[in-house]
Amino acid sequence: MTTPLLKVEHLTMRFGGLTAIGDLSFEAHSGQITALIGPNGAGKTTVFNCITGFYKPTEGMITLTQPDGQKLLLERLPGHDINWKGRVARTFQNIRLFGGMTLLENLLVAQHNVLMNASGLSILGIFGARSYKRAEKEAIELAEYWLEKTGLIDRADDAAADLPYGDQRRLEIARAMCTQPLLLCLDEPAAGLNPRESLLLNDLLISICREHKTSILLIEHDMSVVMQISDHVVVLDYGRKIADGPPDAVKNDPKVIAAYLGVEDDEVEKTEAEIATIAAHAKGDAR
Amino acid sequence: MAQASLDAKPAAQPTRFERAFKDAFIAALVMLGLSVPILALRAEQNMSNEVILIPRPWLVVICCLIVFVGRLLLGLFVFNRAPGAKPLVETPSAVKTAWAKFAPYAAQVGLGAIIAYPLVALYLGGPQGAIKWIDNFGIQILIYIMLGWGLNIVVGLAGLLDLGYVAFYAVGAYSYALIATKVIPATFPDLGVWAFWICLPVAGILAAMWGVILGFPVLRLRGDYLAIVTLAFGEIIRLVLINWVDFSGGYAGISSIPRPSFFGIPFNASESGFAARFGLEFSPIYRTIFLYYVILVLALVTAFVTIRLRRLPVGRAWEALREDEIACRSLGINTVSTKLTAFATGALFGGFAGAFFAARQGFISPESFVFLESAQILAIVVLGGMGSLFGVVIASIALVGGIEILRELDFLKAIFGSDFDPTQYRMLIFGLAMVLMMLWKPRGLISHREPTVFLKERKSISGSLVQEGHG
Incomplete structure (x- = not known):
């Protein structure tokens, strides 16, 4: 068994008295698409915010293993270093593009740290150093590659806010990919897309995962996307993990169906009892 | 006049001129109401320190006329223009092309x-x-x-x-x-x-x-x-x-x-x-x-x-x-x-x-x-x-x-009197310019x-x- 790329252990996030995530543990493996699903308010985006450093978790450990074997504890890194040192990129549920900047500029901002080093912290850049010009040319080439890939190359010089919704979603993915991440966290990438756009998105995500060695962690409500592309599914409900496994197994899990469709009260008690026995067994096994 | 045409064709909408005329007339009335207490009488002291009032009816008339004409012109040409109508002051195409040629060299x-x-x-x-x-x-x-x-x-x-x-x-x-x-x-x-x-x-x-x-x-x-x-x-x-x-x-x-x-x-x-x-x-x-x-x-x-x-x-x-x-x-x-x-x-x-x-x-x-x-x-x-x-x-x-x-602007002193100092109005002008900018x-x-x-x-x-x- 290889070391997982991302290992979340006993993650707990409390806001005052509210426990948004309670003792969550899961793993995401390299080269796989892991989906995080659950009903509204289950705490999926909170998990994302913990992984990408927007929240500091109350308890728990988030370990990211770099290709050279170095392990980084994401909860201890400052917010911006999670992208730069940890190489974790993300998109947002409500799209956050730099609307007044062109598509190309959006993708160049994503390569900020690389370019900043090349420009000698701007000092060489002000005097027009050749090394910076070369770095900028490479950055533009990378941006062009991702614009090509997401089918936005014709609009490279337009303002990002001018794009239609579906294109904005793809641009956000392209922007995240320009940081050359190991792990790409996508928060509902298919929300608001029509079925055709949704199919294109599936292809894009699969190609990102297979060709660029970028693993994907995905929050999604659109089950057709989740079931088609993900290798591994983690189901959350009320901040706790209720199922974890390959898509087909999860789809037929009674607890998952109960969480999504709702059940009668006595059934809940029955299920809880079942969970208690399973847990007791699990503990017994562990000992 | 507006009243008469309304009586003649009660079903018809008032034309733009009629609306503007009516609007301008009301504005002039407001001006009259405002200017009578403010402008119509000027208080001065005579040699024996008694207050005397100098009536200035023509000033009132002139102010009301300015308001009337101004409001009429605004009503006719600026307010309630049909959407897509030609701009008021159309830049001639010759000026536009000249500017397009000049713009790159402006700096x-x-x-x-x-x-x-x-x-x-x-x-x-x-x-x-x-x-x-x-x-x-x-x-x-x-x-x-x-x-x-x-x-x-x-x-x-x-x-x-x-x-x-x-x-x-x-x-x-x-x-x-x-x-x-x-x-x-x-x-x-x-x-x-x-x-x-x-x-x-x-x-x-x-x-x-x-x-x-x-x-x-x-x-x-x-x-x-x-x-x-x-x-x-x-x-x-x-x-x-x-x-x-x-x-x-x-x-x-x-x-x-x-x-x-x-x-x-x-x-x-x-x-x-x-x-x-x-x-x-x-x-x-x-x-x-x-x-x-x-x-x-x-x-x-x-x-x-x-x-x-x-x-x-x-x-x-x-x-x-x-x-x-x-x-x-x-x-x-x-x-x-x-x-x-x-x-x-x-x-x-x-x-x-x-x-x-x-x-x-x-x-x-x-x-x-x-x-x-x-x-x-x-x-x-x-x-x-x-x-x-x-x-x-x-x-x-x-x-x-x-x-x-x-x-x-020393020549303004010839118009407004020798104790007129235009720099004292700079905050007023500044504020007015800001308001106009916010609108425009x-x-x-x-x-x-x-x-x-x-x-x-x-x-x-x-x-x-x-x-x-x-x-």
Whole structure:
């Protein structure tokens, strides 16, 4: 068994008295698409915010293993270093593009740290150093590659806010990919897309995962996307993990169906009892 | 008339003229009601100190007529125009094509005009007359252009609303004044003539350092809170300068600050002075012209650095920060240090401008660094269009030059009486201009944004898509 790329252990996030995530543990493996699903308010985006450093978790450990074997504890890194040192990129549920900047500029901002080093912290850049010009040319080439890939190359010089919704979603993915991440966290990438756009998105995500060695962690409500592309599914409900496994197994899990469709009260008690026995067994096994 | 036509065709809609006429008539009635108590009688004292009332019926009639005609014209040509109607004043296509040809060269032509300005003023006004035009107009406007460009980095690019920018201007001015009057004479008296050139970079660096010191605690705040705290910092610096008398001279300020030399040659009437060395007759105009070119070069350096920085990752990060701070953080941009660089770069140019100001005036006191100065610099940036260098130039000329022009309008005294002082109306005019701008061009004179990089063609981005920043 290889070391997982991302290992979340006993993650707990409390806001005052509210426990948004309670003792969550899961793993995401390299080269796989892991989906995080659950009903509204289950705490999926909170998990994302913990992984990408927007929240500091109350308890728990988030370990990211770099290709050279170095392990980084994401909860201890400052917010911006999670992208730069940890190489974790993300998109947002409500799209956050730099609307007044062109598509190309959006993708160049994503390569900020690389370019900043090349420009000698701007000092060489002000005097027009050749090394910076070369770095900028490479950055533009990378941006062009991702614009090509997401089918936005014709609009490279337009303002990002001018794009239609579906294109904005793809641009956000392209922007995240320009940081050359190991792990790409996508928060509902298919929300608001029509079925055709949704199919294109599936292809894009699969190609990102297979060709660029970028693993994907995905929050999604659109089950057709989740079931088609993900290798591994983690189901959350009320901040706790209720199922974890390959898509087909999860789809037929009674607890998952109960969480999504709702059940009668006595059934809940029955299920809880079942969970208690399973847990007791699990503990017994562990000992 | 309106009534009659309504009676004749009760079902028909009133025509535009009828509506406008009725509207104008009502406005004239309102004017009549207002003007009778205000304008109709003039109270004066006669020889025996009794109040006598002079009726002025014609003034009332004239005012009502002006309102009536004005309102009628507005009603006919401006209000309620059909959508898609032709614009009121259509730019002739010849003018448009001429402008399209001229526009790419506008910057060069403008720069040429600015470089030639003191020589033209000298030629037209002679050595005595030109000083006023070069000093009060040229240098004054250029100082504000430079301050506007400096603040533009903080407010226009990074989107951090800074209401205390004048603090850095003060730090620059006092750094130069104190080093040149106290430190240099005490340590290296021989360097006295070089004081300005030594202190200029020092003043800038000290101001940038204060920018970082003030920015560090402030930058975790956003929006209104940031604005209020920067305002407070500006006031704190001024109050320290007033109250720390041993250090800064308090209200009395610092006087006899050394004036800049022509790279080591002082501007004075002595044997080794500028005029004698170059075989010219001594005149204060040479110093003024020299100062003009110094501030011009400083301002151009500011513009050059700003243009370059915008195309560098740090400049793009500033603009990205203005657009969306959270997205910036998710892309690995250290938002704190990026904001601090914006604050420090803006403060650096404020410091340069401050050192120049102290050298030009020869005297500084805390009076020069009141909040109104910050407000005026901010007004220049907002009026010009946030982020636009060219807009700042136009706004500085309009605001600073406009106020100076008011002093020159002596002919108005012939109309309004000899005790009429047009400069007293400057705040009124300033406020009115601001209100008109908010109605006409709420995003400033030049609101569109030029992209910093492009693949195929450079398309300017409409101002409505560009965020203004939340601090």
